[in-house]
Every structure is written in structure tokens, then in C-alpha cells.
Amino acid sequence: MTSTGETFPDDLLKLQERLHRAHAEHRAYLAGLPWSVEPVAGWSRGERFSHRGDVPDSPGWSDEQKETVDRMWAGIREFSIAVVDHPYWATVPRDAVVNARMQLKKQVRPAEPSDVTEAA
Template sequence: MSDETAFPSALIELQERLHRAHAEHRAYLAGLPRYSHRGDVPDSPGWTDEQETVDRMWVEIRQLSIEVADHPHWKTVPADLLMSSRMQLKRQARPAEFSEAAGAA
């Protein structure tokens, strides 16, 4: 599975969309007020609208995850190569800005 063209373009696109959905979710959560169990930060007000957005984001992440995992391509991959092939797809489909940030960390 070292050939980067081994994945169907539709599968690569799904994985890219999944990477983006995860990144958008993390960025959105990072911008929300925090609650501290230690009491050193004042409690934030309720977050009904924010909760709806987080729930919608999770629905999208779950759906994309299912689509990637259930893609017909995986039936063509031998069982002993399945895990490494899935990991290769994640690396190959990772947008450049995430790959560069991961390399710098």
C-alpha cells in the first residue's frame, strides 16, 4: 500500500472532509467559555445555541466517519493490511496545514 494513488478519489475526499470537520469542531470548542471545577474561573452562562452547533458538528463527524469506514474500497484490502492502509489514508488525506502544524509540534 505504498502507492499513494491506491485510494479512490471519493474516499480521499471523504477523509479530507472528516479531517476538516474535526478541525472545525476543535476550533469551535476552543472558542467557547470554559468551566473550571476548581472555582478559579467564573461560571459561564448557558450555551443552548452553542450546544446545538456542537451537536450538529458531531452528527457530521459521525456521518463522515461511517462513510469512510464503510467505503467499498476496504473490501478490496487484505485483512492483514487493513489497519496500515487506513492509517495511510489518514496521513495522505490530511490537509497540508494540519501536516505542517503536526510536524512543527
């Protein structure tokens, strides 16, 4: 039970956790990819404004990397739809749905990317 008195069904809690995990895995995967999807020449800090300093050339993403990102996004969309369309929300008063959804997100803590990579 949450601080607002909500009790969420186990399957909804599991869906929300899977959604958080999918987002964390996606963020971790993106962090390991080149900075640009397409090949782009880098630049020196003096050539353009860059808070990162010198920016190296980006070889772009491989077709496999692009497909992996697309597949990950598809999974995130599926979990998002499953959470939003869960039958539980029909039992929540319309004016309380947003707060209940926020409580669900807080109750099911997002996985940190480091947790995901260690578990893999």
C-alpha cells in the same frame, strides 16, 4: 499512490479530507467556548490544584452552542461512517486494512484550525 503502494479512490480521499476538516472545525469551535458546558464558579489557584492558575467563572454554553456542538459531532460521525464503510475497504486484504487506513490518514493531511478559520 502511497509509500506502501496503496492507491485510494478519489471519493475516499475527499471523504477523509472532509472528516479531517470537520474535526478541525470542531476543535476550533470548542476553543472559543466557555470552559464548562454548565455554569460553574471559578476558583483561585490556592483553592484547588490548577495547572492553569486562577480559573474564571464559566457561564456555561448557550442552547445554540450546545446544538452547534451536537450538529458538528453528528457530521463527524457521518463522515467517519462513510470512510469506514467505503466499498474500497472490501478490496483490501483483511490483514492489511489497518495499515491502509493509517496510510489514508497520513496521505490526506488534517486541516489545521487556523486554516479552517481563514477559509471561512
